[in-house]
Amino acid sequence: MTLDLSIPQLVQQQAQRIAELGSPAVAGLYDLTSQRLVRFAATITRNQHDAEDAVASALLKIVADPEIFTRANHPWPFLLQIVRNDALQILRRKKRWASAKLAITNALADLICPNRVDGAEKKEASEKVWLALRQLPTEQAEVVVLKIWEELTFQEISWTLEIPLPTAASRYRYAIAKLSEMLGHQIEDLSESLAGESSQFSSNRPSIRREEV
Amino acid sequence: MRPDDQHQPEDLTAIELRIQQASDLVVPSDTLRGRIVGEALRRHRDEQTDRKILRYGFTLLLASVCVLFAFAALEKRFEDRFKPVTSEVLLRRADELRAEGDLEPAESLALAYDEWRMHLKASGWTKQPNALGSNGYKRSANPE
Incomplete structure (x- = not known):
């Protein structure tokens, strides 16, 4: 049952499909990973348009040479690494527009957000998190995204970002400390509602893996 | 002081959960799928065409x-x-002729040679000078 598999396992499956069927099977990989890849790339580029360019560039690299992906021992962190490299490349190319980047750091106008059925309140809360993430240095924000949204271990994060494991862990600690300062007053407001939802939440969503570092 | 020393574990869990809940704020644009999958299919088609042409x-x-x-x-x-x-070949034919009739070796050899000459003439081969100046056999247009 595919529903029981984790993202790395599903990506591994897609890698096998690409190996068997060739580049057209990249559609399955896109459907599986696009949202995750775009939000990860957007953390680096701070702009969804550039993030999508990075994702397109990364997936087209896999289309051009599927073997580099299928040969990888850990396809999911490997894919994240390709996207990150492409996002950084785009960022370097656009360095002369650093001032423009600064201008959008404090806004989310570039993001494409779905019309949610659960109301504007949750969307507003999510936007506050995104804004807070954009206030962080990129190297800290990407660790938070990989740890919390992609549920990678610090070992996988250190491999993906090509940094030592303690560095990954300390970046995460610093990032969470800053985020708790930025979101702290909201946390207190939300703590009661979260306590009420926690039982439902824990049954519906995967829990965040706690790691000793 | 370590950055997380000032926070209680439950605060951190709440922050992590709060961040986790914001994960689905962003969706890829409608055109991104078409852009990537279209390009993948185009490249696949091109590859197939190249392979066919090569084959x-x-x-x-x-x-x-x-x-x-x-x-x-x-x-x-x-x-x-x-x-x-x-x-x-000539000597073998001469031996055959000698066996057929009562002939001397020289006679039978001359007869064998004559036979071969007759055969050449009948086939249209005549001795003619070639481009190098020496005589060579060439087939004439109207063999007898």
Whole structure:
């Protein structure tokens, strides 16, 4: 049952499909990973348009040479690494527009957000998190995204970002400390509602893996 | 002081949960899928076309080589070359003639040689000077 598999396992499956069927099977990989890849790339580029360019560039690299992906021992962190490299490349190319980047750091106008059925309140809360993430240095924000949204271990994060494991862990600690300062007053407001939802939440969503570092 | 020393574990869990809940704020644009999958399909089509062209080209080349070899073999098969008689053949024929009639060795050899000359004449081969100036056998237009 595919529903029981984790993202790395599903990506591994897609890698096998690409190996068997060739580049057209990249559609399955896109459907599986696009949202995750775009939000990860957007953390680096701070702009969804550039993030999508990075994702397109990364997936087209896999289309051009599927073997580099299928040969990888850990396809999911490997894919994240390709996207990150492409996002950084785009960022370097656009360095002369650093001032423009600064201008959008404090806004989310570039993001494409779905019309949610659960109301504007949750969307507003999510936007506050995104804004807070954009206030962080990129190297800290990407660790938070990989740890919390992609549920990678610090070992996988250190491999993906090509940094030592303690560095990954300390970046995460610093990032969470800053985020708790930025979101702290909201946390207190939300703590009661979260306590009420926690039982439902824990049954519906995967829990965040706690790691000793 | 470590950055997380000032926070309680439950605060951190709440922050992590709060961040986790914001994960689905962003969706890829509608055009991104078409852009990537379209490009993938285009490249796949191009690859297939290249492979077909290569295969057909190779087959055509192979067929051309086969036809060339076939023509060369046919030409060789029907090539009308002058085949000079060897002394061994003449001596064997002379021996046969000597066995048939009561002939001297020289007579039978002359007879065998005459026979061969007659055969050449009947086939249209005549001795003519060639481009190098020496005499060579060529087939005449109207053999007798």
